[in-house]
Amino acid sequence: MKKKKGQVSTLRSVDRAIAILKAFSEEEPELGVTELSQRLELPKSTVYRLLASLQRGGLVDQDPETEKYRLGIELVRLAGLVLxxxxxxxxxxxxxxxxxxxxxxxxxxxxxxxxxxxxxxxxxxxxxxxxxxxxxxxxxxxxxxxxxxxxxxxxxxxxxxxxxxxxxxxxxxxxxxxxxxxxxxxxxxxxxxxxxxxxxxxxxxxxxxxxxxxxxxxxxxxxxxxxxxxxxxxxxxxxxxxxxxxxxxxxxxxxxxx
Amino acid sequence: MKKKKGQVSTLRSVDRAIAILKAFSEEEPELGVTELSQRLELPKSTVYRLLASLQRGGLVDQDPETEKYRLGIELVRLAGLVLxxxxxxxxxxxxxxxxxxxxxxxxxxxxxxxxxxxxxxxxxxxxxxxxxxxxxxxxxxxxxxxxxxxxxxxxxxxxxxxxxxxxxxxxxxxxxxxxxxxxxxxxxxxxxxxxxxxxxxxxxxxxxxxxxxxxxxxxxxxxxxxxxxxxxxxxxxxxxxxxxxxxxxxxxxxxxxx
DNA sequence: GCTCATATTTCACATTGTGGAACAACGTTC
DNA sequence: GAACGTTGTTCCACAATGTGAAATATGAGC
The missing domain is CATH 3.30.450.40 (GAF domain)
Incomplete structure (x- = not known):
């Protein structure tokens, strides 16, 4: 009988990156490093590097004026494939x-x-x-x-x-x-x-x-x-x-x- | 002068997970472990664990009949926030x-x-x-x-x-x-x-x-x-x-x- | 110029991620 | 039914990457 994916080991850093993506909401579309750090109970340097990967991949963007992060347009392209x-x-x-x-x-x-x-x-x-x-x-x-x-x-x-x-x-x-x-x-x-x-x-x-x-x-x-x-x-x-x-x-x- | 994000260090495993997401296309909506492994030049076990995290996070799903992977519905929800x-x-x-x-x-x-x-x-x-x-x-x-x-x-x-x-x-x-x-x-x-x-x-x-x-x-x-x-x-x-x-x-x- | 808060970088450390190998599962062929 | 091939999944020894506290950079407000 095959194990469910919930039971196999996953990669903690990838899990954390996905948790960052899921932290954004319609009510809170912009979040900063410190806010994400507090929300997810992770050190700011950890959050910062995770955001760096997500941003390079286009899954988040940083507003240069406010320095806040928001979900990136690449998600729309990927979601388009699903739809x-x-x-x-x-x-x-x-x-x-x-x-x-x-x-x-x-x-x-x-x-x-x-x-x-x-x-x-x-x-x-x-x-x-x-x-x-x-x-x-x-x-x-x-x-x-x-x-x-x-x-x-x-x-x-x-x-x-x-x-x-x-x-x-x-x-x-x-x-x-x-x-x-x-x-x-x-x-x-x-x-x-x-x-x-x-x-x-x-x-x-x-x-x-x-x-x-x-x-x-x-x-x-x-x-x-x-x-x-x-x-x-x-x-x-x-x-x-x-x-x-x-x-x-x-x-x-x-x-x-x- | 601030460095661009392209220049700061990112997390290799998160970069790899994102590369998996981007491997899917409209022409090729379903991909298997071995195919992703060859396409991304990564060992199958590495791809498998990355997929486990993505699947637990809802960003990919596995078709139980074909065992192929496809992009998950959570991407639609996240993209909805962007839109x-x-x-x-x-x-x-x-x-x-x-x-x-x-x-x-x-x-x-x-x-x-x-x-x-x-x-x-x-x-x-x-x-x-x-x-x-x-x-x-x-x-x-x-x-x-x-x-x-x-x-x-x-x-x-x-x-x-x-x-x-x-x-x-x-x-x-x-x-x-x-x-x-x-x-x-x-x-x-x-x-x-x-x-x-x-x-x-x-x-x-x-x-x-x-x-x-x-x-x-x-x-x-x-x-x-x-x-x-x-x-x-x-x-x-x-x-x-x-x-x-x-x-x-x-x-x-x-x-x-x- | 000082203070404050947040973003960004550094660095010593060790935990997590790695990837080759092995195993499991399944379908096909004989 | 056995053998074979292919792909998905698991194991394990190893080390490279990820970690997080601390330090630094930056900009706004006073």
Missing amino acids: KQIDVRQIARPYLHSLAETSEETVNLTVLTGDGKVINIDGIPSPRMVRNVGWIGREMLPHCISSGKVLLAYLPQQQLERILAKGLPRFTDKTITDPVRLQEELNQVRQQGYAVAQEELEVGLSAVAAPIRNHEGTVIAVISVSGPSFRLSEKISELAQLTKRTADEISYQLGYTG | KQIDVRQIARPYLHSLAETSEETVNLTVLTGDGKVINIDGIPSPRMVRNVGWIGREMLPHCISSGKVLLAYLPQQQLERILAKGLPRFTDKTITDPVRLQEELNQVRQQGYAVAQEELEVGLSAVAAPIRNHEGTVIAVISVSGPSFRLSEKISELAQLTKRTADEISYQLGYTG
């Missing part, structure tokens, strides 16, 4: 349902993890008995699935090359394992605005995927429809248009108007 | 201008500092030649100025008592130095919704102030009008109503509808 993740899931959820009903196939919402893999963060399974089971929370290699192809297509080139350098394992006869061939495939994804993967990960499994953009146009997630090839083969183009339209609607909700 | 401060100044600014034009006196925006003092964070000077000069950034004791009385009036009782326990220095014959008398004064402020200070800080100086509330009704700042007593004495009531109405308009802009 954006919450936003995507919540905003996308009804569209996933809608697309699953219309297509009668499994629909997933996918993002990149940090190490060049992709992961489903939400999904609606197909109502049919024959369907691919939910893969929420499980990481996958991106080169052989439609959502992965979309995410790779819109990565900065350097990051893409780093991922390709790790190799492209073969899963079926149809898996693309040649980096040059994959780059061509990604060019096509950019051109047509969606990706298709037919039996590249698993025999009998096909999917389409389209990019979801934020207000700046950055691709931050992907919506995909997947199912057995015997059902999807004949309606791939139709599903691609439907998925692309749904992705555009979600992007619009996120502030993308391009 | 609220920015909001108050920006939202209030045009109202300060308007009140300065209408009253033809100096108008200030005031908040509490952590140690029981108050400070002006914005202000519009009177257009007249005879006026009190700007006191932006300078701390004052609250008991003898109108904006201080408002802020004290809406403090939690414990916090108020802690401040009163520090003593009430006399500045003029009219300064209130008796805590019982001040409590009565603060009761009156709560009843009438504004405060008056006439020559309590300085002979010849008078002011009125009214509370600015956030969407929850919490008093977070104060707007005040001040000037020489020979001008203000006869129009104190009128200025009080004008100031109170301006404060209410700002409060409404901040979401207060009560």
Whole structure:
């Protein structure tokens, strides 16, 4: 049984730095070294050095006139990342349902993890008995699935090359394992605005995927429809248009108007 | 000449913890221990303990299914404090201008500092030649100025008592130095919704102030009008109503509808 | 110029933070 | 079911960084 994080040892100086951040409130947005020292029962020199780190990191600022400290704007940027993740899931959820009903196939919402893999963060399974089971929370290699192809297509080139350098394992006869061939495939994804993967990960499994953009146009997630090839083969183009339209609607909700 | 914070020594472990926070991005909202270790060129055990502190503090969370880390919701709360401060100044600014034009006196925006003092964070000077000069950034004791009385009036009782326990220095014959008398004064402020200070800080100086509330009704700042007593004495009531109405308009802009 | 309060720096000291290694857990393959 | 690989988690010997009391710097008020 795993210990809760409350039980593992933490770093006292990091704990103290976080306590400083939490000392600020709406009623008391500005605090000085001495006040923080008294409030947190720490020596002033300790508080001073902690503030130096927080300030260098942008998590607090010092007002040059009053010498008081306040929370820094970098917190707004970091918090924006949190809110954006919450936003995507919540905003996308009804569209996933809608697309699953219309297509009668499994629909997933996918993002990149940090190490060049992709992961489903939400999904609606197909109502049919024959369907691919939910893969929420499980990481996958991106080169052989439609959502992965979309995410790779819109990565900065350097990051893409780093991922390709790790190799492209073969899963079926149809898996693309040649980096040059994959780059061509990604060019096509950019051109047509969606990706298709037919039996590249698993025999009998096909999917389409389209990019979801934020207000700046950055691709931050992907919506995909997947199912057995015997059902999807004949309606791939139709599903691609439907998925692309749904992705555009979600992007619009996120502030993308391009 | 003071050193910039970039030049003073900081705490390496706090710097590292902040580097972990900054490693997350919109494109890569989920990162694992090993990925962070590689990205930041730190041993996994070091990253693990840093994450333990950040997680206990709520600045990151671990997804139990994927074991990946993401930025935590506490960042949203802290960032909210930053935005609220920015909001108050920006939202209030045009109202300060308007009140300065209408009253033809100096108008200030005031908040509490952590140690029981108050400070002006914005202000519009009177257009007249005879006026009190700007006191932006300078701390004052609250008991003898109108904006201080408002802020004290809406403090939690414990916090108020802690401040009163520090003593009430006399500045003029009219300064209130008796805590019982001040409590009565603060009761009156709560009843009438504004405060008056006439020559309590300085002979010849008078002011009125009214509370600015956030969407929850919490008093977070104060707007005040001040000037020489020979001008203000006869129009104190009128200025009080004008100031109170301006404060209410700002409060409404901040979401207060009560 | 003196006093006071707060911010900032110094320095001797030791506690906490370090990081390599080991272990645990889990999924995949055979 | 065993073996393997990968990642998360824990352990432990060690020392570097963090500590905090004291000193110094700074600026405002008188």
